[in-house]
Amino acid sequence: MFFVQLDTATTLMNLAQTPRVAIIGAGLTGLSIARRFVEAGIESQLFDKSRGVSGRMATRRLEMNGLTLRFDHGSPFLTPPQMQAIAEQMNSLAHPMPFDVATHSALGDESLICIADGMNQVGKWLASGLKIHLSQQVTEIVPSDGNRRWQIVTADDVVIDDFDWVVTTTPPRQAADILRLSNSAVVRTLNTIEPQGCWSLMIVTEPALPLSLVSDPGSEIIERVINENAKGRSSEHLGLCTVHAKRPWSQRHMGSSKADVQNAMIAALQAVGFDSQNTLHAQLHRWLYAGVVQPLGQPYLADMQRGLICAGDWCLGNDIDSALASADATAAKVIQSLL
Numbered sequence: 001m002f003f004v005q006l007d008t009a010t011t012l013m014n015l016a017q018t019p020r021v022a023i024i025g026a027g028l029t030g031l032s033i034a035r036r037f038v039e040a041g042i043e044s045q046l047f048d049k050s051r052g053v054s055g056r057m058a059t060r061r062l063e064m065n066g067l068t069l070r071f072d073h074g075s076p077f078l079t080p081p082q083m084q085a086i087a088e089q090m091n092s093l094a095h096p097m098p099f100d101v102a103t104h105s106a107l108g109d110e111s112l113i114c115i116a117d118g119m120n121q122v123g124k125w126l127a128s129g130l131k132i133h134l135s136q137q138v139t140e141i142v143p144s145d146g147n148r149r150w151q152i153v154t155a156d157d158v159v160i161d162d163f164d165w166v167v168t169t170t171p172p173r174q175a176a177d178i179l180r181l182s183n184s185a186v187v188r189t190l191n192t193i194e195p196q197g198c199w200s201l202m203i204v205t206e207p208a209l210p211l212s213l214v215s216d217p218g219s220e221i222i223e224r225v226i227n228e229n230a231k232g233r234s235s236e237h238l239g240l241c242t243v244h245a246k247r248p249w250s251q252r253h254m255g256s257s258k259a260d261v262q263n264a265m266i267a268a269l270q271a272v273g274f275d276s277q278n279t280l281h282a283q284l285h286r287w288l289y290a291g292v293v294q295p296l297g298q299p300y301l302a303d304m305q306r307g308l309i310c311a312g313d314w315c316l317g318n319d320i321d322s323a324l325a326s327a328d329a330t331a332a333k334v335i336q337s338l339l
C-alpha cells in the first residue's frame with residue numbers, strides 16, 4: 001500500500017491547484033520564461049538535450065599546452081541593453097552576477113559586452129535555483145489525465161507527468177517533431193518555418209593575429225572574425241579566433257563534409273589577407289538550426305485550448321533581442337491563463 005502524508009486540508013488544495021509547466025529547451029528563451037514563472041509562483045521544470053544550459057549562447061573549451069582555451073562559437077557577445085535586460089530577470093541579492101563583464105567599443109560606436117569565462121556563463125546564471133533536467137532529449141508529449149494535461153517523454157523513455165502547460169523553446173522544426181502527436185494546428189505552422197544553418201570555425205594561431213574584437217573581412221563566404229583574445233582570456237602567446245560563415249553560404253553547404261567547409265573557409269580568409277600559415281588547431285562546428293530564413297512574425301505560437309505554446313528567437317528574428325521579447329510575451333500569456 002502507498003501512503004501520502006498530508007498535514008492539512010489546505011495542503012491538499014494547494015497540491016491540486018499549483019499549476020505545473022514543462023519548458024523544453026534551456027537556452028535564453030526557456031530560462032527567461034522560467035524566471036518569470038518563479039516571480040509568479042508557478043512551478044516549472046526545464047528539459048534540455050545538452051549537457052549544459054545556455055543553448056546557442058555557447059562556449060567550447062579546448063585544452064592545449066596546459067591551457068584551457070575558450071571559444072564562444074555561438075553568440076559571441078551581448079549589447080549593454082541585452083545584458084541589462086538579462087540582469088533585470090535576476091534577484092541580484094539572492095543571485096549576484098557570478099562573472100565579470102568587460103565592455104568594448106567595437107564596430108562604429110557600438111559597445112559590446114564580453115565575458116572572459118564564456119558566454120555560457122549567462123545561461124548558468126539564469127539557471128540558478130531552477131529545476132532543470134539536462135541530457136534529456138524530449139522526443140514527444142502525450143496527453144494525460146483525460147486530455148487535461150501532458151506527459152513529457154524523453155529519448156531514454158523517461159516519462160514525467162503531469163503538466164498543465166507545455167512550452168517549447170527549441171527551433172521550430174524540433175518543436176514540430178516533439179508536438180507531432182498532439183493533434184494541434186501549431187504543428188503545421190511550425191513546419192512552414194525554414195531553418196538556416198551557420199558554420200562556425202574555431203582556430204588557434206601562433207602568434208596571435210593583430211585583430212580587433214570583431215572584424216568584417218569583406219568576403220563572400222566569411223561573415224565576421226571574432227578575436228577571442230580580446231575578451232580578456234588568458235591564452236599566453238596563442239591567438240584564438242572564431243570565424244562565422246555567412247548564413248546563405250552556410251545553408252547551401254550544410255550537407256558538405258567538414259573537411260570541404262573548413263578548407264573553403266580557410267581559403268576565403270587567406271584570400272582577404274588573413275595569414276593562417278601559423279594555424280595550430282582548427283575545429284568546425286555545424287549549427288544546423290542557427291536561425292530561420294523568415295521569422296514567424298509574432299512572439300509565440302499558441303494553442304490555448306490544449307495548453308501548448310511555442311517560443312524562441314525564431315518567432316521574431318534571429319537574435320537575443322528576439323529571444324528575450326518572445327520569452328516576455330510567452331510568460332505573460334501563460335501566467336495570465338493560469339492565475
Ligand SMILES: Cc1cc2nc3c(=O)[nH]c(=O)nc-3n(C[C@H](O)[C@H](O)[C@H](O)COP(=O)(O)OP(=O)(O)OC[C@H]3O[C@@H](n4cnc5c(N)ncnc54)[C@H](O)[C@@H]3O)c2cc1C
Pocket residue numbers: 024025026027028029030047048049050053054055056057073074075076077136137138139169170171174178198200244287289290291311312313314318319320321323
Ligand atoms: C553562430 C551564431 C552567432 C550568433 N550571433 C549572435 C549575435 O551576434 N547577436 C545576437 O543577438 N544573437 C546572436 N545569435 C543568436 C542567439 O544565440 C540566439 O538568438 C539565442 O541564443 C536564442 O536563444 P533560444 O533560447 O531562443 O534558443 P536556443 O539557444 O537554441 O535554445 C534552445 C534549446 O533547446 C534545446 N533543445 C533542442 N531540441 C531539444 C529537445 N528535443 N529536447 C530537449 N531540448 C532540446 C537545445 O539544446 C537548446 O539548449 C547567434 C547564434 C549563432 C548560432
